[in-house]
Amino acid sequence: MLTPVSEHELLLFWLQLVVLLAAARGLGHVARVLGQPRVVGELAAGVLLGPTVLGRLLPDLSAALFPGDRVQSALLLGVAWLGIALLLVVTGFETDLPLLRRLGRPLVGLSLGSLLVPLAVGLAVGWVMPATLRGPAADRLTFAVFVAIALSVTALPVVAKILTDMGLMRRSFAQLTVAAGTVNDIVGWMLLGVAVGLISEGGADARALGVRAAAVVLFVVLALTVGQRLADLLLRRARESGGYAGALTSTLLVTFGLGAITQAMGVEAVLGALIAGVVLGRSRYQRPDVRRTVEVLSTAVFAPVFFATAGLYVDLAALLEPTTAFWTVVVLGAATVSKLGGSVIGGRLAGMRPVESLAAGLGLNVRGAMGIVLAAVGLALGALNAASYAIIVVLAVLTSMAAPPTLRAVLRRLRAAPEEDARLAREELLAGSVLAGATTALLPTRGGLNSAVAARVLDGLLPPEAGVGVLSVRAPRAEPADLEDVRRTLGARRHEVRHVEDTDPAGRILREARLGVGVVTLGINDDYRGSHRLSEPIQRVIAACPVPLLLVRRGERVRDAADLDGRALRRVLVGVTGTVAGRAAEEVAFGLANRLDGRVRAVHVLQRSGERDGSATGAAVGAGEEPDGPGARQLARVRTAATAFGVRDLTVAVAEGPAAADELGRAAEAWQADVVVVGTVLRAVDDRPFLGHGTEWLLENARQTVVVVALPAVGADE
Numbered sequence: 001m002l003t004p005v006s007e008h009e010l011l012l013f014w015l016q017l018v019v020l021l022a023a024a025r026g027l028g029h030v031a032r033v034l035g036q037p038r039v040v041g042e043l044a045a046g047v048l049l050g051p052t053v054l055g056r057l058l059p060d061l062s063a064a065l066f067p068g069d070r071v072q073s074a075l076l077l078g079v080a081w082l083g084i085a086l087l088l089v090v091t092g093f094e095t096d097l098p099l100l101r102r103l104g105r106p107l108v109g110l111s112l113g114s115l116l117v118p119l120a121v122g123l124a125v126g127w128v129m130p131a132t133l134r135g136p137a138a139d140r141l142t143f144a145v146f147v148a149i150a151l152s153v154t155a156l157p158v159v160a161k162i163l164t165d166m167g168l169m170r171r172s173f174a175q176l177t178v179a180a181g182t183v184n185d186i187v188g189w190m191l192l193g194v195a196v197g198l199i200s201e202g203g204a205d206a207r208a209l210g211v212r213a214a215a216v217v218l219f220v221v222l223a224l225t226v227g228q229r230l231a232d233l234l235l236r237r238a239r240e241s242g243g244y245a246g247a248l249t250s251t252l253l254v255t256f257g258l259g260a261i262t263q264a265m266g267v268e269a270v271l272g273a274l275i276a277g278v279v280l281g282r283s284r285y286q287r288p289d290v291r292r293t294v295e296v297l298s299t300a301v302f303a304p305v306f307f308a309t310a311g312l313y314v315d316l317a318a319l320l321e322p323t324t325a326f327w328t329v330v331v332l333g334a335a336t337v338s339k340l341g342g343s344v345i346g347g348r349l350a351g352m353r354p355v356e357s358l359a360a361g362l363g364l365n366v367r368g369a370m371g372i373v374l375a376a377v378g379l380a381l382g383a384l385n386a387a388s389y390a391i392i393v394v395l396a397v398l399t400s401m402a403a404p405p406t407l408r409a410v411l412r413r414l415r416a417a418p419e420e421d422a423r424l425a426r427e428e429l430l431a432g433s434v435l436a437g438a439t440t441a442l443l444p445t446r447g448g449l450n451s452a453v454a455a456r457v458l459d460g461l462l463p464p465e466a467g468v469g470v471l472s473v474r475a476p477r478a479e480p481a482d483l484e485d486v487r488r489t490l491g492a493r494r495h496e497v498r499h500v501e502d503t504d505p506a507g508r509i510l511r512e513a514r515l516g517v518g519v520v521t522l523g524i525n526d527d528y529r530g531s532h533r534l535s536e537p538i539q540r541v542i543a544a545c546p547v548p549l550l551l552v553r554r555g556e557r558v559r560d561a562a563d564l565d566g567r568a569l570r571r572v573l574v575g576v577t578g579t580v581a582g583r584a585a586e587e588v589a590f591g592l593a594n595r596l597d598g599r600v601r602a603v604h605v606l607q608r609s610g611e612r613d614g615s616a617t618g619a620a621v622g623a624g625e626e627p628d629g630p631g632a633r634q635l636a637r638v639r640t641a642a643t644a645f646g647v648r649d650l651t652v653a654v655a656e657g658p659a660a661a662d663e664l665g666r667a668a669e670a671w672q673a674d675v676v677v678v679g680t681v682l683r684a685v686d687d688r689p690f691l692g693h694g695t696e697w698l699l700e701n702a703r704q705t706v707v708v709v710a711l712p713a714v715g716a717d718e
Contacts, residue, residue, distance in 0.1 A: 005071060013075045016065065017305065023049060024304035037400045039155075039369050042304045043393070046311015056317075066312060076309060083306030084373055085273040086298035089255050091370075092277015093291060095182050106350040110176055110357070111183040113346015114339060114364045115152055119191075121338035122148030129327055133391070137382030142198040146383045149195065150375070150392050151335045153188040154181035155368025155400065163363065173356040173414070177363040180343075185370060189274055190216045192377065193267035199381055215265055223258060223275045228282065235285035239515050247290045251280055268377055284440040284467070284516045303369070310372050310393065313379060318387045319394065328391045335395055336402075339365040359410050366403045371396030435461060435548055435587050435709070438518025444471045444509045444541070447481035449561065450523030454552040455489040456564045457707055458521045460595035461550075461588050467494040471512055473505040485561045506537035510544055521550040524699070542682065543689040548584060548711050549682070551691075555705035557674055569705060570598035573673035575605065575664050576652075578634050581679030584709045586638060589677040590645035592707075598674075599649040602638045603667045605660040661694025668704050676702055679709040 005013075023045035031041030048054060055062040066072075126147030127140060134143045159181050163174045193216040231254050238246040258276040259269035280286055318324050340361040347357025375392035378384035384392065441458055445451035458468060468490055472481045480499045487497065502508040513520050522538065534542070542549060557568040574589035576582060586602070593600045635652040642650045655663040661678075668676050676698060683690045691699070691708060699706050 009071055012072060016076055020305050020308040024308040028304060035404055037368060039307055040397055040401055042307035043311045043397060046308040047314055050312040050314060052316045080306040080309040083302030084270055085255060085259055086294060087303045087369060088270050088273035089277035090295050090298045092274050093281040095278045106176055106352055107179050109346040109350025110180040110343060110360055113342040114180055115184050115187060117342025118151040118338040119148045121334050122151035125331060125334045130323060133388040135382040135384045137199050142195060142383055145195040145198060146378045149188050149191050150371060151338060152184060153367060153370045153374060154184045154364045155366045155370045159363045159366050173359050177360040181364055189271045193271060196267055199383060216267055220275060223279060228279050231279045232283050232285055235283050236515060239285050247287045248293060251290050251294060254280055270373060307372060310376050314390050314393050315386055318390050324387045328394055331391055332395055332398060336365055355414050359407060359414060362403060362406050362410060365399050367396040368400040433587060435519055435584050438462060439466045440517045441468045442471060442512055442517040442520045443468055444522060445486055446472060447483050450525060450554050452485040452489045452561050452564055453554040453558055453705060454521045454523035455486045457550060457552050457592055459490055459493055460592035470495055470497040472499045473502050473508050476501045489564055506540035509541050514546055517547060519548045519550060520545055524551055524553040539688055543684055546712060551708040551710060553699050553706045556703045558705060569674050570596050571674045572598055572677060573601045573603060573668045573671060574677040576602050576634050576638055581681050581709060581711045585677045585679035586641055588707055588709055590642050590647050594646040600642060600647050601671050602652045603664060604634050604654050605663045606656045607658060607660055659694060661697045665698060665702055673704050675705045675707060677707045682710050682713055
């Protein structure tokens with residue numbers, strides 16, 4: 001039976017929240033103004049309101065506001081632990097697993113060095129620390145493991161924020177630092193499960209610890225596989241319902257559910273919350289507004305209350321005791337030296353420059369929020385006492401405060417290598433990309449060669465980590481379509497094939513298109529030529545598609561699936577207009593040519609009234625020349641964009657005539673192009689989608705494969 005909370009206890013709880021939140025937010029703002037992470041000010045709020053300051057200056061007020069009885073502590077700590085869960089979810093959102101796979105050898109070296117050296121040093125330091133610093137439930141080994149984890153973890157959100165504020169996030173060393181910090185945290189929280197097992201088992205039982213460690217690894221593997229599918233299903237259902245509240249509820253259910261599982265395993269809910277963030281962040285069905293809501297709730301309300309509450313348990317007067325003060329200095333020195341030394345050693349062995357590995361070590365040396373969470377868990381479990389808790393919290397705060405100025409000092413000496421400068425310039429250009437940043441795509445299909453061509457175009461456009469959803473909608477009781485050519489074309493790219501039955505194929509495709517995909521691709525049937533007609537379902541999809549749409553009609557040179565290796569798609573002609581749709585068409589052309597090691601010819605048509613003046617293709621400009629005259633600015637922009645996309649063989653040309661489509665068709669014939677790419681904005685005429693007279697003329701008459709990049713009209717996207 002539930003025991004009711006008294007009116008006075010509830011009043012006190014609300015007053016505590018008001019005071020803690022106001023103080024934490026206020027001092028957090030002061031910390032940001034002073035160039036420090038917000039967590040420093042939020043923790044300072046709790047220190048000021050706790051026994052260190054308020055408890056000594058106004059003990060009666062402190063005792064009245066924070067009496068510390070069981071009920072009052074439970075109410076406040078309930079909110080604080082919710083703050084921990086949301087904080088770890090946000091950290092999981094920032095975990096980029098594809099980045100970990102891409103970075104390879106440098107990441108392995110930096111991660112091992114920055115993790116193993118602090119772990120070893122932490123175990124040694126924790127082992128020799130006096131028994132007076134151990135918590136009531138900890139033996140020497142348990143305490144040493146907690147110290148080792150405290151030295152090895154990295155505050156990933158703090159590191160990412162510091163690097164972002166300094167404008168360094170896309171630098172190679174910064175990417176490695178964030179990736180290595182991710183590895184440090186995941187391993188650190190898994191080791192926390194081992195430490196909890198030590199306390200639960202009452203000491204070092206090799207068999208029990210082995211079982212616990214295996215259970216933690218198994219949980220992570222299952223969460224990232226089976227759990228990912230279940231979370232995707234839950235988020236998909238919520239998104240199909242169209243309700244923001246349902247999507248937010250689903251996100252919190254996944255968070256609390258995985259937290260409850262790890263808590264039941266005796267591993268602490270923080271690991272479950274972190275993995276929940278990774279799973280939710282990877283799902284293409286996650287709504288961006290829900291993710292922002294969770295981040296805002298964490299950073300604006302729950303995390304500040306948690307950090308302020310953590311500060312309430314810190315009595316800095318304990319640091320004045322000689323033994324505690326001595327070991328504070330030892331722990332701080334060991335943590336800093338081991339992180340920096342391990343990072344430099346690991347980075348150098350992995351091929352990083354000395355100044356890069358040093359900068360990475362300074363970033364990884366930040367414990368920040370993760371160190372405070374670990375200290376709170378250790379105190380709650382009885383692994384730490386008040387003195388050792390204060391030591392770990394001071395370590396977290398001082399390393400966070402030291403990171404920005406030391407990083408700035410070292411980075412003044414760090415110069416980017418030429419290849420990194422080129423990469424940064426490319427990323428800056430691609431930041432304004434219309435399509436190339438898409439991370440998911442939808443390919444509705446009933447099979448056939450046109451869909452395989454569409455898959456090849458899509459594969460060329462998308463970045464390597466992007467996934468494709470292949471959707472085959474058939475009438476009830478109809479035979480499933482043969483999608484083998486589509487599967488083979490997508491190859492190793494991550495893709496999911498789904499066969500569904502529906503009496504309304506267009507409605508089903510449109511519902512799928514609203515579930516977070518970045519682009520939809522359709523292969524147009526061969527009977528479009530001559531008939532100039534699209535099926536009614538395809539017309540509905542084109543007219544109402546809420547995201548950019550690729551329409552692909554294969555050309556005469558593509559006779560079978562064997563031609564899709566590039567032989568019939570390597571010479572790509574693209575019309576240059578300078579519009580948003582035109583730039584999207586350029587991205588498709590460049591991506592396809594780069595994927596198939598092909599050639600691109602960019603043609604800018606100057607439309608004039610009356611008869612066409614000049615040759616069909618106009619004046620061509622070679623790869624080493626600069627265009628001049630009309631259209632020069634557009635073609636110079638195209639050359640820069642093509643280089644950023646990795647196109648090695650580009651020519652540009654200016655044509656002139658009354659109809660752009662005619663000129664592009666003539667240019668394609670004269671250059672013997674395999675593919676023609678054009679961009680357009682969808683419009684509706686007489687209740688049917690209208691792509692533009694020139695675009696529809698090319699689709700019906702061009703002998704080449706035609707790719708139309710159709711962008712929805714303004715306001716079409718929800």
